[in-house]
Amino acid sequence: MSHKLYYFDARGLNEPLRMIFALGGVEYEEIRSPIGDVPPLPTLPLEVKEKCTWGQVPMLEVEGRKLCQSLAMQRYFAKKFNLVGSNDFEAAQIDEYVDSSKEVFQMWTPACIENDPVKKAELVKELKDKTVDKYLKTFDKIINSNGGKRLVGNSLSWADIWLTHVINNLEIICGIKLAEDFPAVKSLCDTVLATPQIKAWIEKRPKSRF
Ligand SMILES: N[C@@H](CCC(=O)N[C@@H](CS)C(=O)NCC(=O)O)C(=O)O
Incomplete structure (x- = not known):
């Protein structure tokens, strides 16, 4: 190989x-x-x-x-x-949303690695406060203003993959459903997770x- x-x-x-x-x-x-x-x-x-x-x-x-x-x-x-949009501007927007998803991923590291349940719950609360308004609400708005299905354009991009991974990974590790109150984010993640190869x-x- x-x-x-x-x-x-x-x-x-x-x-x-x-x-x-x-x-x-x-x-x-x-x-x-x-x-x-x-x-x-x-x-x-x-x-x-x-x-x-x-x-x-x-x-x-x-x-x-x-x-x-x-x-x-x-x-x-x-x-x-072909996961980078259909022109240079879309590719740049996709980069922007990948960077923002990675920011969320990195912000949550302390909660993900904490073993003490009390400290973990405190960190989860603190990070939800920091993440939901700034990132989830914004991602939801971006998806809605792009027709409700994808972050950019109308085909799957690696930004859709990143956002889905971050939400899915936090559910696996911390048991939280960050997309619950954000129907466009939730629907995008469900679509990505249902993509046959993924x-x-x-x-x-x-x-x-x-
Ligand atoms: N900016 C790098 C960061 C890579 C990174 O932080 N790697 C960690 C694992 S996620 C690592 O190798 N840690 C072990 C070490 O530093 O010895 C990237 O995005 O690839």
């Missing part, structure tokens, strides 16, 4: 790439480093860290060449599989904590 994908045994920042690979029918070998006891955030085995250009995963090796940084990797394949990937993907 010519594609070797290095990450933790986790969905994390890398799951959108796996979904894009599913859509494009890309075959790849996965090297999943164990996450161990979290918190603290996991560290990579030295032999993996030393291979990675920036000392971090995800990293992809393709025929001896390396590509790192989750969004650069995903954008490269999103372009190949649905099939989710059904067969390894079960992991994060």
